[in-house]
Structure formats: structure tokens, C-alpha cells
Amino acid sequence: MAACAARRALAVGSRWWSRSLVTARGLRPLCAVGGAGTLPLVATATTRRHLSSRNRAEGKVLETVGVFEVPKQNGKYETGQLFLHSVFGYRGVVLFPWQARLYDRDVASSAPEKAENPAGHGSKEVKGKTHTYYQVLIDARDCPHISQRSQTEAVTFLANHDDSRALYAIPGLDYVSHEDILPYTSTDQVPIQHELFERFLLYDQTKAPPFVARETLRAWQEKNHPWLELSDVHRETTENIRVTVIPFYMGMREAQNSHVYWWRYCIRLENLDSDVVQLRERHWRIFSLSGTLETVRGRGVVGREPVLSKEQPAFQYSSHVSLQASSGHMWGTFRFERPDGSHFDVRIPPFSLESNKDEKTPPSGLHW
Numbered sequence: 001m002a003a004c005a006a007r008r009a010l011a012v013g014s015r016w017w018s019r020s021l022v023t024a025r026g027l028r029p030l031c032a033v034g035g036a037g038t039l040p041l042v043a044t045a046t047t048r049r050h051l052s053s054r055n056r057a058e059g060k061v062l063e064t065v066g067v068f069e070v071p072k073q074n075g076k077y078e079t080g081q082l083f084l085h086s087v088f089g090y091r092g093v094v095l096f097p098w099q100a101r102l103y104d105r106d107v108a109s110s111a112p113e114k115a116e117n118p119a120g121h122g123s124k125e126v127k128g129k130t131h132t133y134y135q136v137l138i139d140a141r142d143c144p145h146i147s148q149r150s151q152t153e154a155v156t157f158l159a160n161h162d163d164s165r166a167l168y169a170i171p172g173l174d175y176v177s178h179e180d181i182l183p184y185t186s187t188d189q190v191p192i193q194h195e196l197f198e199r200f201l202l203y204d205q206t207k208a209p210p211f212v213a214r215e216t217l218r219a220w221q222e223k224n225h226p227w228l229e230l231s232d233v234h235r236e237t238t239e240n241i242r243v244t245v246i247p248f249y250m251g252m253r254e255a256q257n258s259h260v261y262w263w264r265y266c267i268r269l270e271n272l273d274s275d276v277v278q279l280r281e282r283h284w285r286i287f288s289l290s291g292t293l294e295t296v297r298g299r300g301v302v303g304r305e306p307v308l309s310k311e312q313p314a315f316q317y318s319s320h321v322s323l324q325a326s327s328g329h330m331w332g333t334f335r336f337e338r339p340d341g342s343h344f345d346v347r348i349p350p351f352s353l354e355s356n357k358d359e360k361t362p363p364s365g366l367h368w
Contacts, residue, residue: 080211
């Protein structure tokens with residue numbers, strides 16, 4: 001039974017775990033089914049940039065990273081759980097969970113669509129359901145290999161001074177959905193290379209997982225809770241392209257005798273089909289509680305026009321928006337291009353921009 005479960009764990013990421021050689025996708029690990037239901041997990045120990053036309057890594061050495069565990073169908077992963085990201089392939093460690101409300105418009109009720117609402121767009125009746133996400137650290141060794149598909153400095157904060165546009169990022173911090181976690185164990189006392197790993201976690205071989213939270217992690221989580229908290233997740237699929245949006249409130253700053261409210265939003269694009277498509281344009285509508293409606297159009301996203309294929313089906317990025325009002329809404333479309341030159345629009349699910357009106361202190365980042 002354990003062996004069967006372990007093989008199922010491998011199948012979760014079979015789109016790239018099934019590759020028998022090192023490939024150009026993310027972490028580039030190799031896996032093989034071992035005895036007694038274990039799955040040895042191995043990855044290249046040296047740089048992986050030089051690939052032959054057959055995607056072979058020439059002269060590269062493989063080393064054991066750990067052993068796969070059976071993914072949890074129920075319950076949450078604990079602080080200190082090691083994992084591989086099933087989509088982007090990086091190694092990471094769970095810091096703590098967040099309970100979010102997932103609004104999935106693909107499973108919305110069959111109620112008829114409502115008329116245009118004050119934000120200027122029609123909406124389905126969508127009920128949120130509880131879904132677990134995790135705050136995680138990304139192994140710094142894997143960041144260069146995922147940077148073309150997922151930002152590794154996506155979690156940003158407002159700086160602690162008067163410049164209302166100053167932002168700073170904590171490298172290698174991410175949010176991961178429960179189903180994207182492929183758990184594994186390791187005998188290494190420092191299995192993840194990140195400057196915060198040993199500041200946040202303490203090795204304790206009597207525990208499972210054997211990494212427990214230090215007081216610095218608890219203090220950092222408590223102090224930065226308003227700026228880190230993930231509360232709402234919005235998802236919608238158009239023509240097999242799924243768009244997931246997660247907004248975060250970042251805080252308020254005063255600028256030119258007015259209040260400016262800032263939000264970060266993380267977007268993940270996933271191609272659920274085998275056809276290759278490329279993102280060409282974005283079209284945003286931004287409605288502010290003050291009554292303004294702004295339209296933003298442009299090429300690609302964050303300076304890129306990512307290609308989504310069967311081999312590399314996902315792209316994730318973060319951006320920011322500011323309003324001179326404490327709340328608002330955003331929605332829009334992404335325009336994709338097919339290999340034959342035809343185009344189609346993919347809906348971005350509408351989401352609210354809400355502020356924490358009871359905020360008292362600005363985010364502190366890495367200051368305890």
C-alpha cells in the first residue's frame with residue numbers, strides 16, 4: 001500500500017518528474033521508485049545551464065536530496081516540512097499555513113449572471129471555500145532555474161520611511177497551495193539554502209518534521225501578520241487557460257497631503273491543454289471607491305511575454321497597484337496568441353482591493 005501511495009506521489013508531478021534525464025524545466029530532478037515504498041529524490045549538484053539538443057546534462061553529477069513522503073489528502077503540513085513544488089520544481093520548506101477563501105468561478109453556482117455591478121463588470125454568484133496555503137522559503141540554489149517562470153522576489157513590503165513608492169522584497173519567500181506540495185524528508189540538518197532558514201528554524205531530531213520554529217519566526221509572523229496574510233484567492237478558466245489571483249494589502253502612506261493605499265497581487269497563469277500559447281497583451285480595469293475607473297493596456301506582463309506549453313505550462317508573477325481610496329476592484333483580460341497567429345482573450349477574475357483600516361504600524365520586514 002505504501003509503495004502504491006508513493007507511486008501516486010510521483011504521478012502528481014508526472015509532467016516533469018517522469019522525465020528520465022535532466023531537462024530544462026525548473027529544478028531538473030530525477031526520481032526512481034525505490035524499495036519499501038520510498039522514492040529517492042535526486043537533483044543535479046552543479047549548475048545545469050549546458051544542455052544538449054536532447055536535454056541531457058553533460059558531465060553533471062547527481063546527489064540524493066531526500067525521500068518522498070505520501071502527500072496529505074487531509075490536514076495541514078507542519079512548520080518545517082520539506083517539499084518540492086509540483087509545478088515550478090523548487091525545493092522549499094513550510095514556515096506556517098494560511099487559511100484562505102478560494103473563489104473559484106469555474107465551480108460557481110448555476111444561478112444566472114447578475115447585471116453590471118457598480119464596479120463595472122458582470123459577476124457570477126461565487127461562494128468562497130476554505131483552502132490552505134503556506135508561507136514558504138525557496139532554496140536559493142533553485143532560484144536561477146525558476147526565474148523565467150516564477151518570480152523569486154515576489155513578496156514585497158512598503159519601506160519604513162516617507163517615500164510612498166519605496167518597496168523592498170524578501171528574496172525567496174513564496175505562497176504555495178496545499179495541492180502543490182510534494183513532501184519529502186532529508187537527513188541533512190540544513191537541507192534548504194536560504195539566509196533565513198537557520199534564523200527561523202531549529203533542527204530537532206525528536207520532532208517530525210525535525211525542524212521547529214524559533215522564537216524569531218513566531219515574532220516575525222506576529223509582527224508582519226497584516227502584510228503577509230493571504231485571505232482571498234480568485235480563480236477562473238477560459239479556453240483551458242486558468243488564471244489565479246491573490247491580492248495582498250500592503251499598507252497606507254501619505255503623499256502630497258493625501259492617503260495612498262497600496263496592494264500587491266500575485267497572478268499565476270496555467271495552460272491546462274497541450275497546445276502552445278503565448279501571452280501578448282494585458283488589459284486591466286481598476287475601479288476605486290472614490291469613483292474613478294482606470295483602464296490599463298500594455299504588452300505582456302512585467303516585461304515578459306511568456307510561452308505556456310506542455311513542458312512549461314505555468315507562469316507566475318507579482319505586481320502592485322495604488323489607490324487614493326481605501327478600497328476598490330480590479331478585473332480584465334489577457335490576450336494570448338496561438339501558433340497559427342490567431343488570438344483569444346482570457347478573463348482575469350474580478351477581485352476586491354480591501355484595506356486594513358485598523359493598521360497601527362508599518363511592516364517591519366526582517367526587523368524584530
